[in-house]
Amino acid sequence: MLEALKEEVCEQNHELPRAGLVVGSGGNVSGRDPESGLVVIKPSGVKFAKLTPETMSVVDLDGKVIEGEMKPSVDTGIHLYIYRHRPDVFGITHTHSPYATSFAARGERIPAVLTPIVHLIGRDVPCSRYATPGEVDTGQAIVEAAEGGYAALVKAHGVFTMGKSATEATAVAMYLEEAAMTTHLAMCRGPVEELPQEEIDRCFKWFRHNYGQSGKKIVSA
Numbered sequence: 001m002l003e004a005l006k007e008e009v010c011e012q013n014h015e016l017p018r019a020g021l022v023v024g025s026g027g028n029v030s031g032r033d034p035e036s037g038l039v040v041i042k043p044s045g046v047k048f049a050k051l052t053p054e055t056m057s058v059v060d061l062d063g064k065v066i067e068g069e070m071k072p073s074v075d076t077g078i079h080l081y082i083y084r085h086r087p088d089v090f091g092i093t094h095t096h097s098p099y100a101t102s103f104a105a106r107g108e109r110i111p112a113v114l115t116p117i118v119h120l121i122g123r124d125v126p127c128s129r130y131a132t133p134g135e136v137d138t139g140q141a142i143v144e145a146a147e148g149g150y151a152a153l154v155k156a157h158g159v160f161t162m163g164k165s166a167t168e169a170t171a172v173a174m175y176l177e178e179a180a181m182t183t184h185l186a187m188c189r190g191p192v193e194e195l196p197q198e199e200i201d202r203c204f205k206w207f208r209h210n211y212g213q214s215g216k217k218i219v220s221a
């Protein structure tokens with residue numbers, strides 16, 4: 001079941017080490033099937049290189065395993081909390097990518113100073129309160145901090161990004177890490193100037209209508 005979604009989620013999990021966003025088996029990507037509402041997610045503790053579409057776990061929104069021989073990711077409860085509270089989200093990516101997580105380590109947001117990330121998420125990257133890892137508490141902290149947006153840092157933990165698909169959520173994670181690195185480097189040289197909200201709104205709207213071949217997507221797949 002859900003063969004296309006399993007392939008997409010598997011492929012996007014493979015993107016994480018390729019993009020240098022994860023080490024070992026840390027980090028995960030999931031996707032939600034719009035018709036059945038079922039969620040495909042990385043199995044727990046499996047190295048990315050070993051992942052195939054057949055090894056993906058399929059769970060319902062209550063966490064019941066519907067298909068897959070391996071235990072789903074330890075972060076499944078977090079992903080499911082977000083899906084239950086964000087009907088607009090169909091893909092979630094979680095990493096501990098170093099530059100973005102260095103902001104999370106300090107409990108700081110990433111200010112909106114660069115248009116390439118503002119294009120995608122339309123705001124700064126907020127940082128949540130501290131939350132217990134792997135628990136619903138983390139899901140709650142993300143939903144609160146994101147305020148309907150597509151990304152949030154979790155204090156003392158890492159990065160969660162969201163999208164209309166697993167592919168979009170992973171693309172946001174990649175651009176977010178690049179923006180975190182560049183912003184960090186700029187901040188080493190002195191104060192940075194945040195873009196005015198009016199310009200952020202304009203950038204976000206413009207990009208959604210003009211980027212890629214079909215427009216009206218957060219990012220190009």
Ligand SMILES: [Zn+2]
Nearest residue numbers: 027094157158
């Ligand atoms: Zn984590």
